[in-house]
Amino acid sequence: MITGNAPVTRNLIRRFVEHHRFQRFIIAVIVANAITLALETSPTLVAEYGTPLRTLDTIALSIFVVELLFKLGVYRWQFFRDPWNVFDFVIVSIALIPASGPFAVLRTLRILRVLRLVSAVPAMRRVVSGLLAAVPGMASIAALLALIIFVAGVMTTKLFGEISPQHFGHLGRSLFTLFQVMTGEGWPQVARTVMDEAPAAWVFFVIYILVSASPC
Structure with a gap:
């Protein structure tokens, strides 16, 4: 039953x-x-x-x-x-x-x-x-941004490490600073700190912001 x-x-x-x-x-x-x-x-x-x-x-x-x-x-x-x-x-x-x-x-x-x-x-x-279906494309964008930040991090550590050690004293600090710059948070202050001793540094920051913003 x-x-x-x-x-x-x-x-x-x-x-x-x-x-x-x-x-x-x-x-x-x-x-x-x-x-x-x-x-x-x-x-x-x-x-x-x-x-x-x-x-x-x-x-x-x-x-x-x-x-x-x-x-x-x-x-x-x-x-x-x-x-x-x-x-x-x-x-x-x-x-x-x-x-x-x-x-x-x-x-x-x-x-x-x-x-x-x-x-x-x-x-x-x-x-x-829909978001999960877009993950592969988003992962490619994230990988591209990570590559851009890494290359720029090595460059800025060598170029600006002695000028602004609080921002670019070592690779880890440079990567964090560049991520902050990419988001647009406080980047003028970072740029002006470097430009006090390297006036042409604005060229790097303008190009970096344009390149890092383009994949988004």
Whole structure:
């Protein structure tokens, strides 16, 4: 009798977890959980409403666990073939790790549960999928920028290391300075510091900014 009713039960649970109302309920829980986690950053609110906030957090986590158990019961091993299901599983599993002792730092990772909103909202999933599809091209751009910064870093260390050691004293410092210059943050001050002793240095900085900005 139990064996015969099992497929029926699985189908009922499947329709339940795939129903749009259930999906909206999960989205609402995720948003509410995000709000409670944000409220916990206030020492005043925690001192006054700490227990209710922790209770709401526990209820939200329990709902997420039950949802995953339902999906595991319905889809079984097929559950792990969907990357978004694996994403949800990892996020919820992290939240179940005891946040005490050496694992106390993991308590801050509870906020990762908010990222479940990405998997729960189809529009967000499409955006993330599009971004992931663009990763190979983005990686090529990042590699090109890294090469440009490295070449410029070696040049500036040799050219300006003695003039401005605080910015170009060694390769690591030069790379950091050049990354800062590439973002446009404070580069006039860096350039003027060097130009006080090497007036023609502006040529390098103008060319570097134009070249480093072009791949973007």
